[in-house]
Amino acid sequence: MTGEVDDDNVTVPVTLSSNPDDAENIIINGTQGAEGVALNLDDDRAVTVNGLITIRDRSSMADDAETYDLNQAVGVKITTPFTGTNISFETGLNIDISEILGPQNNDSDNDGIIEGSSSIGTAQRVGLWVDEAITGSLIGKGGFIRIDGNNARGVQVDDDIFENFDFSTAVHDGQLGGIAGDDAVGVEINANIVGYYRQRGDIDVRGEGSVGVQVDADATVGNGMMLDAGVNATGYSLIVAGSGGGPSHGRDESDLEAAEVNANNNERRRGSAAVDIAGNLPGGLIIGGKANQVLTGLEALTLNNITIGLTDEEGNRVDISPDG
Secondary structure: OOOOOOOOOEOOOEEHHHOOOOOOOEEEEOOOOHHHEEEEEOOOOOEEEOOEEEEEOEOOOOOOOOEOOOOOEEEEEEOOOEOOOOEEEOOOOEEEEEOOOOOOOOOOOOOOOOOOOOOOOOOOEEEEEEOOOEOOOEEEOOOEEEEEOOOOEEEEEOOOEOOOEEEOOEEOOOOOOOEEOOOOEEEEEOOOEOOOEEEOOOEEEEOOOOEEEEEOOOOEEOOOEEEOOOEEEEOOOOOOOOOOOOOOOOOOHHHOOHHHHHHHHHHOOOOOOOEEEOOEOOOOEEEOOOOOOOOOHHHHHHHHHHHHHOEOOOOOEOOOOOOO
């Protein structure tokens, strides 16, 4: 997939082993093929992916648009072990799994804010799914992933990566957010990464129980995890610019009828953790690239002086609190 305008669009699922012709984009109407996979990386070779991958449930927002059954959907799935080769996603990569209109008749107070989940589907929807091991590195140079779907995953790593997972690809399209749906996860690590995991692209997940980055208890990221991006997980489907959170209705809650209060509660739902780490990080966690680093000799001297000030001559900790 090239993203080049001189190449044609493809409207059926693509498998790498079939040696497909170059294509500008992949545009799939509804769920097609096994698991609804648009691009199946099933051949062990160096891979570069660029361009748009769209899986959608209707042709447009028009009332008379053609509609399609959208259940399971996967943008890119790695289904064979990659040995000694790198997989690279270029800056033009855009994976978009879309419910074009989303839930209907889900705004009882007619304030333009969805009550409950902003997505309909509950079938498995994944932007990038690593289902077989990668001996080399997985690199995302840019682009974005955006998905409508409850229980969706922007990236799901279910098998080991033996070098690095360096991801500048955002789970966020800059306009509509990243993942819209309950119990969704931006990046989920369920297997080992022997090298480092570095998240450079922003992540935005909106739905009850949503998580930005999740490292499973059975997973180990050997050379450390670095978060160099914004990570957001919220239960609100709408975040009001300049506010401290979700929708504001401009009326005191005591003035509202019971049905209106119930509607508001269904609009103000809770996400989960922005970052949820249950696994092992032997190399540590760095947030913003500078946490827990001593960068200069002066910093080292200052930290040493603090340590000296907190201990007595026998090495016991000294209580320096006001009441100590």
